[in-house]
Amino acid sequence: MDELIEAAILFWLPLAFIPFGVWISQIKSKTATSKLGYLIGFVGIVLVLLSPWTVPQSPSSAIGHLLGFIAGPTILVIFGLFKIAYSGNVPVGRLNSSEKNVGIVLFSSGIIWLSLMHWWTITPIMSSGEVNRYWLIFLPNFLISLSSLALAGGLAMLTFGDSRTNESRYLFAMSGVSFIFLICAMNIDSDNLTALEFREYVWLSIADIIGIVIGSVLSIISFASVIFVYEKSLPKPRSIDPPKSDELLRVAQVIEDNIGGDKR
């Protein structure tokens, strides 16, 4: 089979299955359709994860390789955060308070695992012996966005929240740790990657983020302008006359009849 068609059938089609499955699974009116959606999504994920073996010659299969490598730490981090959050003061679905420590262990293990994937020998390396180039895109993007979002989140807590200084400190710490990690990785060689190579990818990631922001803003402006023109062309809604005094009295009477309490 042609390499391109093979990649389309064994990688791109399963990749498209994932959002399609999620979309179908949200149709709650029919249970069978919802279950079918989950099944399609699951099959898509499995086929994408298997792509380094099913289509090893396709450069796109490196995404499947990357997803396989980051699946473990990602699950640990998400599961850890879930346990920490739901062992606290939540009105429904509250877990035992001891689950907080389990959550902290899981979260820390996930973060350490991710860190070791850069610094130690467990870096995602392709069968050709090269470091997976999508890992080199993922890590700087992840660290830069985590650093920016955590800092902005901490500042938002101080700006919009009420007495949230203590909570914002955790976000500042998270931002600081990812920032220091990034600076260290840009200056110290790891087992599989030189600091110089990492610096190049950090600069490319910054370019990537700038591009994504420009593209997204352009797109939003394009569609917002259409909505703006349509909304402006809509006729004003017909206003009704203000209530008359006898109507107001009637309303007051109804309220008085329905709300109890002592009369002054």
Added chain:
Amino acid sequence: MTSDNKPSSKVVVIGLLFPIISIIAIDFTMNGKIPNFGTEDINPRIANSALTAFILCSTFLLGNMFFYGESRKRPLAPIFGMTVAVFVGVLATIFFINQGPMLLEGNGSIRAQLVYNISHTIVSIIALGFSVIITLGVLFSTITHSPSKIQKTLIALEEE
């Protein structure tokens, strides 16, 4: 700062940009220029990334335009939205191509570049999504583990 010692909302936007600007400044100060790496490598990435993000974001928004058109009884809204998006997309592409032969990065053909752009953007979005999950998770965890305002008020009342 505002009068009640709270930072203004502009600080939040600056907070988003601050780490990026700091990384550029610190790296340039500590290590200087990267050998054989410059604007000729960075500009194509910005151009490709902007165009791919534009296409993906427009596709998503076009889907929403169908719902908008249906709810507002404006069946032509998606078509107008698409026309404006195509117009802006063509203008942006012409602008980027006029900056030089920049749309092909290290890839040999347009098809290879197209596939690389989509893969690259998917990985970037996964990285961004994962960082959003961690930030919101930490935020939610700290909020659920701090004493609620009702508890704080009760403690204050008891102390009085």
